[in-house]
Amino acid sequence: MGEENGVIMRSALQLNIKAERRLTFSLALQQAVEILQMPQQELAIWLQNEVEKNPLLEIPEQVGVKEVDDIPHCPSLYEHLCKEMRETFSSHWELKVAEVLIGSLDDRGFLATPLEEIAALFQTKVENIEPILIKIHSFDPPGIGARDLKESLLIQLCRQKEKGSLPYQIVADHFEDLLQGRYTQIKKNIKIAPEELSAAIQKLAKLQLRPAAGFEKSSAPTATADIKAVKIDQEWQIEMVEDEFPLIQIRQDLPSLLPKLAAEEKKSVKHWLISAKWLLRSLSRRSRLLVSLTAHLLKKQSAYLERKGPLQEVGASDLAALLGVHESTIHRALSDKLLEGPWGLISLRSLLSQTAAAEHHKQLLQRLIEQENKCSPLTDEELSQLFHKKGIAIARRTVAKYRKELNVASAVHRKQLHQ
Known part of the structure; x- marks a missing residue:
């Protein structure tokens, strides 16, 4: 009877181990899919969080990096807005569009790139970009992200709950007269008393003409590429852009640490070690797949990119067959990825016909x-x-x-x- 109980317990234990392995494998696959789909900036933030969560992961000290004096850092407008962006948007696509919009602001804090161009970059319509820009208009400093001074002033007035007020009406309907100082004309058109006009002008004078004033000049690029391509001796050289990635590794002191741990602690370490190894494998696979995918697309669409021919017929199914992966993997890999080359910055997905x-x-x-x-x-x-x-x-x-x-x-x- 005791022997039978022992067999049953061993069988139950084996089943639990198998179930645990299946769960670990399933979670690892889910993580690999997420890593593949994330664009560069979001992946960099995600990796920082993973290092904080997993005690076996570390960011090695960079050799040869000079220490910076402990001077209080005044964030640039770009850094400040990116922080608000990460707190506001959740989807990969919204974050990528918002990053491009923020990167397209000029020194005054106004949008310097037409929405049509940004929509074309993401192969979508302007009306799909506008809701994201409107959310950016709610960021601080007030008036940021406006397309011109008039829109900036109207945004600031709305933030002050002045929509429909006399100052709002003057900016909305008599902006040219306001700029030229034609106050008599404004008074005549709106039919208001001189003191009313004076009060409205005083309120408008308190608004910010340059929303970005007070911030360091941003050195941010208009967008962050995920992959770079350079043509050398008629051959495309492709590399991942990993400047923002934390260089993560498994703790170097792990071998000396293990003998000092209790049995229960070693079980936890085993769990974290499996998780860390899966993460590093997923990152490596992501890089290999994106480089291979880009290489095939450049080979097919090289003439198109160099303005020597039309876009060739190539679909996700063709790429999946070439690379030996599922078609959905191709779509995830292409999701929100930007390619930088001699032509500038383009969506990798745009190279599909x-x-x-x-x-x-x-x-x-x-x-x-x-x-x-x-x-x-x-x-x-x-x-x-x-x-x-x-x-x-x-x-x-x-x-x-x-x-x-x-x-x-x-x-x-x-x-x-x-x-």
Whole structure:
């Protein structure tokens, strides 16, 4: 009887160990997917947090780095706004767009790059960029991110709950007269008393004409590249941009530390060690995959980038077959990644031909609809969310557009058909 109990206990223990390993493996895979999808800046922040959480990870001291005098650091406007950005936005895409918008501000704190150009960089519409810019308008200092002085003053007045007031009306409807000092004309047009105009002008005089005043000049680039490409002797040289990454490693004193630990502590160390090794493997795999992916895209689209030919037909499925990975892995790898080269900064995803990408998305949409619960069909919003889970950023409106092109009815009508 005792022997049977021993066998049962050993079997139960083995099952627990297997279940624990499966869970560890599943969590590690989930982490690898997240690491692959994150753009450079977000990954750098995430790695800093991982070093703080895992006691076996460390950032080695850099050899040859000079010590900086202990002088109080006055943050640049870019640093200040990036801090607010990380507290405001959560999605990879919003963070990347916000970073580009903040990096595009001039010394006054005004947006120096047209929204059309920023939208083109992310291959989206201006109306998808504007909500992010509007959120930046709520950042401090007031008036930041405006496209011109007039918009900056209106933003500042709104922050003071002055929307619709006389000062707001003067800026909104009589801005040129205000700039030229044509106060008599303003008084005549609005039909107000001289003292009312004087009070309004005094209030406007207290607003900031240069929202960025008081901050150090930002040395930030307009955006952060994830990958760089340089052509040397007719060959593309590709490297990951890891300037902002903390150089992490497993603690060098681990071998000497282990013998001093109790049995229970060693179990914890084993858990942290497995986690650290998985993290380092995932980072290495991310770099290898992105370099290989970029190399294939540059080989295919070199003429297009050098303005010698059109964009060639290449889709995520083609790249997946070449690299021996799943198609969803390609989409995650391309997500929010920027490539820097002689042409400037471009979205890596933009090197996929639009027709190939659209065709792939339609095929995937068709499969999702075919597999749905016929009694409770998926709405366009739910389909959009499923695309996002697969690493493909597609808006609800785009899903609706593709669905109509496939001659598929809406969720409401599909449900009626199966009742």
